[in-house]
Amino acid sequence: MKLLSTKATCNSHGQDSSYFLGWQEYEKNPYDEVQNPKGIIQMGLAENQLSFDLLESWLAKNPDVAGFKRDGKSIFRELALFQDYHGLPSFKKALVDFMAEIRGNKVTFDPNHIVLTAGATSANETLMFCLAEQGEAFLLPTPYYPGFDRDLKWRTGVEIVPIQCTSTNNFQITESALQQAYEEAKNKNLKVKGVLVTNPSNPLGTTMSKSELNLLIDFIKDNKDMHLISDEIYSGTVFTSPSFISVMEILKERNDFKDFDADISERVHVVYSLSKDLGLPGFRVGAIYSENDMVVAAATKMSSFGLVSSQTQYLLSSMLGDKKFTKNYIFENQKRLKKRQKMLVNGLQKAGISCLETNNAGLFCWVDMRHLLNSNTFEAEMELWKKILFDVRLNISPGASCHCTEPGWFRVCFANMSEDTLNLAMKRLKDFVANSINGEGCSNNKKKTRSTQASRSFTKKSISNWVFRLSSRDHREQEER
Amino acid sequence: MGLEIEQEHPCVELSNIATSETHGENSPYFAGWKAYDENPYHEITNPSGVIQMGLAENQVSFDLLEKYLEEHSEASTWGKGGSSFRDNALFQDYHGLKSFRKAMASFMEKIRGNKAKFDYERIVLTAGATAANELLTFILANPGDALLVPTPYYPGFDRDLRWRTGVNIIPIHCDSSNNFQITLEALETAYKNAESMNMKVKAVLITNPSNPLGISIQRSVLEDILNFVTRKNIHLVSDEIYSGSVFSSHEFISIAEILESRQYKDAERCHIVYSLSKDLGLPGFRVGTIYSYNDKVVTTARRMSSFTLISSQTQHLLASMLSDESFTDNYIKVNRERLRKRYEMIIEGLKSAGIECLKGNAGLFCWMNMSPMLESNTREGELKLWNEILNEVKLNISPGCSCHCSEPGWFRVCFANMSEETLELALKRIRDFMNNKDRKDIGI
Numbered sequence: 001m002k003l004l005s006t007k008a009t010c011n012s013h014g015q016d017s018s019y020f021l022g023w024q025e026y027e028k029n030p031y032d033e034v035q036n037p038k039g040i041i042q043m044g045l046a047e048n049q050l051s052f053d054l055l056e057s058w059l060a061k062n063p064d065v066a067g068f069k070r071d072g073k074s075i076f077r078e079l080a081l082f083q084d085y086h087g088l089p090s091f092k093k094a095l096v097d098f099m100a101e102i103r104g105n106k107v108t109f110d111p112n113h114i115v116l117t118a119g120a121t122s123a124n125e126t127l128m129f130c131l132a133e134q135g136e137a138f139l140l141p142t143p144y145y146p147g148f149d150r151d152l153k154w155r156t157g158v159e160i161v162p163i164q165c166t167s168t169n170n171f172q173i174t175e176s177a178l179q180q181a182y183e184e185a186k187n188k189n190l191k192v193k194g195v196l197v198t199n200p201s202n203p204l205g206t207t208m209s210k211s212e213l214n215l216l217i218d219f220i221k222d223n224k225d226m227h228l229i230s231d232e233i234y235s236g237t238v239f240t241s242p243s244f245i246s247v248m249e250i251l252k253e254r255n256d257f258k259d260f261d262a263d264i265s266e267r268v269h270v271v272y273s274l275s276k277d278l279g280l281p282g283f284r285v286g287a288i289y290s291e292n293d294m295v296v297a298a299a300t301k302m303s304s305f306g307l308v309s310s311q312t313q314y315l316l317s318s319m320l321g322d323k324k325f326t327k328n329y330i331f332e333n334q335k336r337l338k339k340r341q342k343m344l345v346n347g348l349q350k351a352g353i354s355c356l357e358t359n360n361a362g363l364f365c366w367v368d369m370r371h372l373l374n375s376n377t378f379e380a381e382m383e384l385w386k387k388i389l390f391d392v393r394l395n396i397s398p399g400a401s402c403h404c405t406e407p408g409w410f411r412v413c414f415a416n417m418s419e420d421t422l423n424l425a426m427k428r429l430k431d432f433v434a435n436s437i438n439g440e441g442c443s444n445n446k447k448k449t450r451s452t453q454a455s456r457s458f459t460k461k462s463i464s465n466w467v468f469r470l471s472s473r474d475h476r477e478q479e480e481r
Numbered sequence: 482m483g484l485e486i487e488q489e490h491p492c493v494e495l496s497n498i499a500t501s502e503t504h505g506e507n508s509p510y511f512a513g514w515k516a517y518d519e520n521p522y523h524e525i526t527n528p529s530g531v532i533q534m535g536l537a538e539n540q541v542s543f544d545l546l547e548k549y550l551e552e553h554s555e556a557s558t559w560g561k562g563g564s565s566f567r568d569n570a571l572f573q574d575y576h577g578l579k580s581f582r583k584a585m586a587s588f589m590e591k592i593r594g595n596k597a598k599f600d601y602e603r604i605v606l607t608a609g610a611t612a613a614n615e616l617l618t619f620i621l622a623n624p625g626d627a628l629l630v631p632t633p634y635y636p637g638f639d640r641d642l643r644w645r646t647g648v649n650i651i652p653i654h655c656d657s658s659n660n661f662q663i664t665l666e667a668l669e670t671a672y673k674n675a676e677s678m679n680m681k682v683k684a685v686l687i688t689n690p691s692n693p694l695g696i697s698i699q700r701s702v703l704e705d706i707l708n709f710v711t712r713k714n715i716h717l718v719s720d721e722i723y724s725g726s727v728f729s730s731h732e733f734i735s736i737a738e739i740l741e742s743r744q745y746k747d748a749e750r751c752h753i754v755y756s757l758s759k760d761l762g763l764p765g766f767r768v769g770t771i772y773s774y775n776d777k778v779v780t781t782a783r784r785m786s787s788f789t790l791i792s793s794q795t796q797h798l799l800a801s802m803l804s805d806e807s808f809t810d811n812y813i814k815v816n817r818e819r820l821r822k823r824y825e826m827i828i829e830g831l832k833s834a835g836i837e838c839l840k841g842n843a844g845l846f847c848w849m850n851m852s853p854m855l856e857s858n859t860r861e862g863e864l865k866l867w868n869e870i871l872n873e874v875k876l877n878i879s880p881g882c883s884c885h886c887s888e889p890g891w892f893r894v895c896f897a898n899m900s901e902e903t904l905e906l907a908l909k910r911i912r913d914f915m916n917n918k919d920r921k922d923i924g925i
Contacts, residue, residue, distance in 0.1 A: 005683075008620040008781045052567045059559070059566065066558045068550065076550065077543050082765040083609075083758075118608050118767075119573075122788045129645055130499040134624075155619055155645075155785070275573075282572040282793030284608070298499035302645070305612045309792035310765030 007155055022385075026395045031421065040393045041425045046202065046363045047416040048237070048279040050336040054329050055278070058319055065318040068311070075314070082310040085303050087116040091317035095287060098320045099272060102236045102330060107248040109289055115299040116313070118284040118306035120233050120273035121151050124196075126306075127269060127288060128156040130298045131227050137161045137190040138229075139181045141173050143366075143402035143409070145202045152196070161185040161192070164405050167368075170358045171204055173197070173212050178219055194220060194227035194267070200234040200244065203402050203411035205341075205362030207238055213250045220267055227267045236277030236330060238361040239338035246270070248289075266292040274316065276363060277333070283312045337415060340422070341365065344414040347426025351433045355412075363415040367396075370408030372436065381407040392432045394425055498645055513867075513877040522875070522903065532907045535877045537692065537845045538898035539726065539762040541819040545812050546761070549802055556801035569793050575786050577606040578796040584803035585770060589755060591809055592725045597737035599772060605782040606796070608767040610722050610756035612789040614641045614686075617752055617771060620781050621716050622648045622683035627675040628718075629653050629685045631663045633848075633884035633891070635692045642686070651675040651682070654887050657850070660839060661694055663687070663702055668709050684716035685709070690723040690733065693884050693893035694848045695824075695841035697733045707739055707747075716750045725760030725813060727843040728821035740774065748774035757799065759845060760816070766795045820845070820897060823904070827896045830908030834915045845897040849878075852890025854918065863889040874914045876907055 022044060031039035059066060068076040082088065089111065096109035117123040132138065134157030140148060141163040152158055163181040165171040178195075185192045195216055199208040220226040230247040238244040251265055270289040275281035285308055288299050320326055344365055345355055353372075355365040373380040378400050385398040388410075399409035414422060513535050522530035550557060559566035572578065579601070586599040607613040622628060624647030630638060631653040642650055653671040655661040668685070675682045685706060690697040698706075710717045719736040727733040740748045753772040758764035768791055773779045803809055827847055828838055839848040855862040860882045867880040870892075881891035896904055 004777060004781070005620055005623045005626075007623075008777070047571060049567070049571070052570070055570070056566050063558070067554060068557065074547065076547055077540075080543070080546070080763045080765050081538060081540070083767070118789050118792075125788055130495055133496050150784075150787070155788075280570045282570050284573070284790050284792050294495055294499070298495060301640075304609075304640070305615050305645075306608050306789040307767050309608075309767050309795040311798065312792040312794050315794065 022389055022395045022397075025389055029393070031393070033418075033420065038393065040389070040395055041421060041428075042395050042416065043413045043425060044395045044397045044411070045416045046276065046411075046413050047281065048276055048333070048337075048363050049416050050279075050340060051329065051333045052279060054325075054332060055280075055319075058322065058325050062318060062322075065315055068314070070314075079310045079314050082313075083307065085300055085307060087114070087308070088310060088313040088317055090321065091308075091313040092116070094317045094320035095272075096289075097323075098326055099235075099289075101323075101326055102277070103244065103246050103249065107246060107252055109248075113289055113291060113296055115288040115290075115296055115303055116308045117286040117288060117299075117303050118308060119275065119281070120231065120271050120286040121147065122284075122303075122306040123271045123273070123286040123288045124148070124151045124229075124231065125154075125156060126299050126302045127229055127271070127295075128152050128158045129302060130295055131229075132156065132158045132193040133191075134158065135190070136193045137185050137188075138193055139163050139178070139185065139195045141165050141171075141177075141197060141201075143171070143203050143399055143404035145198060146397075146401050146403075148196075158193075159185075159188075159190050161188070161190060162403055162405075163195070167356075167406055167409075170206070170356060171201075171366075172209065173215065175215055178215065192223075192226065194229065196229040196231065198231040198234070199247070200232075200238060200361035202234060202362060203364060203397065203399075204356060204366045205359040205364050206356065206366075207242060207244050207361050209242070210245055210250065213245060213247055217247070217250060217254070217264060217268070221264055224263070227269060229269050229271060231271040233271065233273040233276050234362050235272070236333065237337055237363060239334045239341060240360045242360065244361070266290075266295075269295060278329075283316070284308060285312065285316060337363070340414045340419075343419065343422055344412065344426070347423065348412075348429070350426065351430040353429070353433065364411050364413040367410045367412050368408065369410055370406070372433070373408050376407055378407045384408075385410070388429075388432070392428050394428065501644070513871055513879070516871050517877045520875075524900075524903065529875065531871070531875045531877050532903060532910075533877050533898065534895045534907060535879045535893075536898045537759065537895050538764065539759055539816075539820070539845050540898050541762075541823060542812065542816040543762060545808075545815060546763075546802075549805070549808050553801060553805070556798050559797075569797050572793040572796075573790065575606075575783050575790060577604070577791065578793065578800055580804065581796040581800035582606070584800050585755075587806075588803045588809055589724075589772070591813055592760070593733065593735050593737065594730050597735055597741050599737070603772055603774065603779055605771040605773070605779060605786055606791050607769040607771060607782075607786050608789040608791055609758065609764070610720065610754050610769040611637065611641050612767075612786075613754045613756070613769040613771045614638070614718070614720065615644075615646065616782055616785050616789070617718055617754065617778075618642045618646045618648050619785065620778055621718075621752075622646065623681075624648065625680065626683045627651045627678075627680040629668065629671045629675065629682060631655050631667070631687060631691075633661070633693050633881055633886035635688060636879075636883045636885075638686075648683075649675075649680055651678075651680065652885055652887075653685070656888050657839075657891075660696070661691075661848075662699065663706060665705050665709060668706070672713065682713065682715055684718055686718040686720065688720040688723070689736070690721075690727060690843035692723060692844060693846060693879065693881075694839060695844035695846050695893075696839065696848075697727055697843050700734045700739070703734060703736060703739050707736070707743075707751075710750060711747050714750075716752065718752050718754060720754040722754065722756045722759050723844050724755070725816065726820050726845060728817055728824060729842060730813075730817065732842050737772075745774065749778075750775070752778060761812075766799070767791060768795065768799060823896045823901075826901070826904060827894065827908065830905075831894075831911065834908070834912040835919075836911070836915065839891075846893045846895040849892045849894050850890060851892055852888070855890050858889055860889055866890075867892070870914070874910050876910060 026040045026042050029039045031041045092111040092114050096111045100108045137159040139161050161181050161184055163177050220228045235244055273286040290296050355367050359365050381398055388394050397411040517531045517533050520530045522532040582601040582604045586601040589599050627649045630650050651671050651674055653667045751774050755770045757768040771782050837850045841847050863880050870876050879893040
C-alpha cells in the first residue's frame with residue numbers, strides 16, 4: 001500500500017546523493033576549537049557569520065521591537081492576527097529601501113511589486129509555478145547552486161537545461177553557450193520558458209558583467225515567451241570591484257536610452273532574501289520582485305503556502321527602517337567579507353592553490369584544484385574531495401555537485417567560521433599539499449586506512465549517479481547556498 | 482490593490498496554474514470581504530458599518546498570551562551575550578527546533594486530555610496549516626487523483642488541496658437529516674463517484690472538529706471512517722486545527738486516540754494536521770504541523786517543508802510558551818471556557834431571533850439554519866438572503882454554498898473575532914431584521 005505520490009517517491013529532492021557523505025562525516029566529527037581540534041572543519045556552508053555583533057547591538061539598543069512594542073505600545077494582538085499575504089506594508093517599504101541601498105540607489109523598487117515568501121527557496125519555486133508548466137524548461141548557467149535541482153524541479157516538474165560555462169573566460173556566460181543550451185532543450189523537446197541566473201553567482205562568487213546582462217536581456221527580448229529571473233540574494237556581499245550591477249539597472253538604462261521594449265520589464269523578475277546579506281537564514285525572509293502585475297498577483301496568492309511570520313516582519317521592518325543602521329551594516333559587512341576572502345585567498349596561495357581571480361562577492365571562493373587531480377576526470381575530483389574530507393578534514397563542495405563541466409573546481413566558504421578556524425584550515429591544506437608533492441599521500445597510515453574504507457563503501461554506490469545529483473543533506477539541513 | 486499598469490502589449494503567458502481560477506478567490510465568499518473592507522464596523526468611528534462575522538479568528542484569549550509575554554521576556558528576546566541570537570538566526574534545519582517540537586507534542590497531548598501520546602520526532606513543521614494540507618496532498622496524491630472531503634467544508638481547501646497540486650476534491654455529501662454526520666453510505670457514494678470519473682482516490686480528508694459545522698466527530702463515525710480507508714487502502718488526513726476549541730474537554734476524540742486504542746494497527750495511513758492559528762489565535766505567526774504515523778511521509782514532508790519553514794524566531798518564542806505547563810494548562814482551560822460562553826451567547830441570541838443552529842460543541846463559529854427564510858430553496862435563494870444580510874443587516878457571514886453545502890440556507894457565523902459588545906450589536910441587528918421580516922410576512 002501506502003502508496004505515495006510520484007513526487008514523494010522520486011529522487012528529485014536530491015537527498016540521496018552520495019555527496020551527503022560529506023555532511024555525515026562532518027556531523028560525526030565536527031571541529032571544535034576546544035573539544036575536538038582535530039575534527040572536520042565545515043567549509044561547505046554558505047553562511048554569513050561575520051556581522052552578528054552589529055545585529056545584536058541594534059537589538060540591544062531597540063529592545064522594544066522584539067517585545068512586540070511600537071512607540072511604547074503593545075502591538076502583539078495586531079501582529080498575531082496579521083496574516084495578509086500582501087505583507088506588512090512597513091516591512092515591504094523597509095525591504096525595498098534596503099534593496100535599493102544595496103544597489104547604491106541606482107534603482108528603486110516599488111513596495112507594491114514585492115511578494116514576501118518564506119525564504120528564497122520558496123520564492124524560486126513559486127516563480128517556477130507561475131511561469132512554467134510541468135515539462136517545460138529553464139536555462140541555468142553552470143556551475144549553479146545544487147539546491148536548484150530541488151527548488152526549481154521537484155514539485156513543479158520543470159526541467160533545468162545547463163548553459164555550460166568554462167574557465168577559459170572565468171565561467172562567464174557566452175552567446176554561443178546560451179544558444180547551445182537553447183538548442184539542447186529543443187532537441188529534447190523541451191519548451192524553454194526562460195533563463196535563471198544567480199547574480200552574484202553561487203558558487204563562483206563573482207558579479208555578472210554588463211555585457212553578460214545585456215546578452216541575457218537580448219536573448220529574452222527576441223524570444224517573447226521567455227522570462228529572466230535574477231536571483232540576487234548575494235547582492236549585499238559584493239566586497240570589491242567591479243561593483244554590483246543588478247539586472248534592474250540594465251533595464252533602467254535601456255529604458256533611458258529608448259532601446260526599450262516595454263514588454264521586457266514584464267518578463268524580468270528578481271529574487272531576494274535576508275539569509276546571506278544579513279545572516280538570517282532561520283528567519284525565512286525571501287522576496288520576489290516583478291513589474292509584471294499578473295506575476296505579482298499570482299505569486300502573492302501562492303505565498304499563502306509560505307508566508308513570513310508577522311513577528312519577524314515587524315522586527316525587520318524596524319531594523320531595516322533604521323537607515324543609520326543599514327548604511328553602517330552594508331559598509332561594515334562588506335569590509336569584513338573582503339578581509340576574510342583575502343585571508344582565504346592568501347592561505348590557499350601558500351598552499352599553491354589559486355581561486356577564480358574575478359572573485360569579488362559571495363561568502364566563498366571558487367577554488368582551482370585541477371593541478372591536484374590524478375586525472376582530468378570527475379572520478380579524480382571525487383577522490384581528491386574524499387582525501388580532503390577524510391585526511392585534511394575539511395568539508396568543501398566539489399564542482400560536480402554544482403554541475404560544473406570541468407573537474408577540479410571546489411567551492412570553499414570563508415564566512416561561517418572564526419578567523420582562527422580559517423587559519424587552521426589553511427594550514428592543514430598547506431600541509432596536505434606539501435605532503436602530496438613529497439610523494440606518498442598521507443602522513444598517517446591509520447588515517448589512510450579509514451579513508452580507504454570509507455572510500456570503498458562510498459564507491460559501492462554508483463559514481464556516475466552522484467555526479468549529477470544535488471547536494472542537500474538529510475540530517476541537519478543547513479542550506480549550503 | 483497594487484498599481485494599475487496599462488497593458489499595452491499582449492501579455493506574456495504565465496503558467497496554467499498562475500492563470501487558473503483554482504485559487505478560488507473569485508467566489509462570493511471573498512465578495513463579502515470586499516464589502517467589509519469598504520465599510521468596516523467600528524464602535525466609535527463607524528457604528529453602522531459591516532460587522533465581520535466571516536472570519537474564524539480567536540480573539541478571546543489574547544490577554545493570557547500578553548500576560549505570558551510580559552512575564553517572560555526571554556521568550557521574545559535572546560538573552561544577554563552568548564550565542565543565543567546567532568544560533569537562532571542561523572537555525573534553518575528543517576527538522577525544526579527540538580525544544581519547539583517537544584513543546585508542540587506536549588501541547589497536542591494536553592489538548593486531547595492526555596488521551597493520546599505524540600512523539601515529537603514525528604512532528605513536521607510548516608508555515609501554517611494551509612501549507613501542511615497542500616504538502617500532504619503533494620505527498621499522498623498525483624495530479625488527477627482525488628481526495629474525498631465531507632461537505633460542507635472550509636472554502637480554502639479548494640485552493641489549498643487543488644491549486645498547485647492538480648489533485649481533485651470529490652465531496653462526501655452530508656446533510657441535516659442526521660446533523661451532517663459522515664455516513665458509510667456517503668463515503669461509498671463519493672468513492673464510486675470518483676471512480677466513475679476515472680479518478681484514483683488517494684485519501685479521505687476530514688476536519689475534526691469541523692469547519693464550518695463547529696462540531697466534533699463522534700467516536701463511532703471515526704471508527705467507520707478508519708475502517709473505510711483501511712478497506713480501500715487509502716490515507717486518512719485529520720485536520721484537527723480546532724481541537725483546542727472544543728468547549729468541553731472530554732468531548733473531542735482525536736483520530737490519535739482511535740489509533741492508540743487499536744495499538745496503531747494500520748496507523749501508517751493516518752496523518753494529523755495541526756496549527757496554532759485557531760487555538761492560540763496566532764495566524765500571523767504561521768505555525769502549522771503535520772503529524773504522521775508513516776515514516777516515509779515524515780521524511781518526505783520534512784524535506785518538502787524547506788519551502789515553508791517556520792521562522793526560527795517564532796519557534797523560539799513558542800517553544801518557551803508551550804513548554805510552560807502552568808501556562809498551557811491554564812490557557813487551554815480558560816480559552817475553552819470563554820469560547821463556550823461566547824457560543825452560548827450567540828445561540829441564545831439567535832434563538833431569541835427565531836433562528837436555529839446546529840448543536841455545536843467546538844470551533845469559533847456556529848452553523849446557522851436560515852432555510853425557512855429562503856424565498857426559494859436554492860443556491861440563488863441562499864445568495865439572495867446572504868446579500869440581504871450583507872447589505873441591509875450589515876453582517877458579513879459565510880453562505881453555505883461557499884462551503885459546498887448541498888442544502889441551501891445554512892450559514893457559518895463567527896463569534897470569537899470581536900468584542901462581546903459587538904456580538905450583542907450583531908445579534909440585535911439580526912433580531913431586528915427577523916422582526917421586520919415577520920412583519921412583512923404578515924403584511925404589516
